[in-house]
Amino acid sequence: MHEHDRYGTPGGDLASRAVPEAAVGRLAVYLRVLTSMIEQGVTKMSSEELAGAAGVNSATLRKDLSHLGSSGTRGVGYDTARLVEHIERLLGLTRHHSVAVVGIGNLGHALANYGGFPDRGFPVTALFDVDEDLIGISVGGLPVDHIDSIPAVCVEREVTIGVICTPSVAAQSACDLLVAGGVRCILNFAPVVLQVPDDVEVRRVDLAVELQILSFYEARRSSVDSSGDGALRVVAPVSDAAGIAVGR
Amino acid sequence: MHEHDRYGTPGGDLASRAVPEAAVGRLAVYLRVLTSMIEQGVTKMSSEELAGAAGVNSATLRKDLSHLGSSGTRGVGYDTARLVEHIERLLGLTRHHSVAVVGIGNLGHALANYGGFPDRGFPVTALFDVDEDLIGISVGGLPVDHIDSIPAVCVEREVTIGVICTPSVAAQSACDLLVAGGVRCILNFAPVVLQVPDDVEVRRVDLAVELQILSFYEARRSSVDSSGDGALRVVAPVSDAAGIAVGR
């Protein structure tokens, strides 16, 4: 199926997944909290502290960290620098991932201008668009190429991650071109469900969906208010203060 | 920490709303697929068709749709227009949600210029920033106000959704101002965990996390490739540096 069920692959007994996706997402959050703390000179943290800063339960945090082997010291806590190292290794951040952005509209512009992308390690090395007026001009210090050259350029610059910021109608073809260029990880901002080969991983960031989910909560809250019935049914398991979102 | 666990159905009656968050997200996707289909003149769809287009299992789709009451006709399928109506009602899209964007940098610009925001129903009615050079200028047809005026303006324009596009350090204060202005739904693009009262719903969209998750998949795949043999379960029991942790 498209958008692989990242859970147990049916027949794929193999390593498919030892670390749950949800845990991977949280690990990325811990990583940011940790680097921020290190900058402030913090060298040790307990699971309680780190969990508080990341907005998760401490047991969940310890379980997540256990996926990368023993990194803590009982009775003391975790060495921040060491932990960062371990998480980076697990997430594959030890080597850089060249990023290509397709569709240099408003959003594409914004992403290209982020420069090294939030948290370095993801250098943007290629920009593409169809608009002839954009080709060749420099955005964020990088020239825009025509989408026809996607496959060649991606191979040449060893792009590992493709970001799609095109209008919906162009998203699938942009995706196909990226895949043709050997890109197997795609971040899709276009509000469509992409069809890709099984070995390509797609993550979708959908603003409309996010807004509609918020709308749903707002609507429910309103109806609860008006109904006067206090028995509200909360479903979101992570709606605790500072919820960490990441649904799906 | 959160009280409402209620699983039994004490009140029972307004049972219709125990919709899981994951289902809400999918419903938003179905909604888009449906509107797109309607534009193409499609009036009826089976669960199989719709599920295929949305990239989910048909059973999951039917269960999701069951949350909004019987909308289909057995032996026939779903009436697209009717379904759209039901989903919109559940998601609270029958009334418009005024959106405020805080932080008119690259991303804020992009969002403001989307105009009505992807899929209408979410008109952007206020823009805020700290930069004096930006105050007063028009972005996407709307003037930028100073963040100090957030509370007053949000109340006045009945903003229900706040979008935070500020740098990390400014995010929490932007959030506080929005909350002070009565905004209880927040979409946060800043890579920080916001602290909010219990009745405020925050959803976080974190590009760095998304990229790092992709990086993780890429890393895992690479190690599978390079290992050659299928015995990649081997993990880093000892001090294997590149281990990806499998098994537990």
Add this chain to the structure above:
DNA sequence: GCGACTTTGTTCCTACGTTCACATGCGGCT
């Protein structure tokens, strides 16, 4: 050097979300 305290790593358990499979119910066909 020994004991007590602290915090990790893990085990168990509960709850949820997804999927399978089937009974129910509706439209079309003869």
Add this chain to the structure above:
DNA sequence: AGCCGCATGTGAACGTAGGAACAAAGTCGC
């Protein structure tokens, strides 16, 4: 008008995530 087929809606099973509690392990104080 009645029967057949087909797709919905739902009940049960399965697998996974998350939280509480506990045991191992290491440090600090004496």
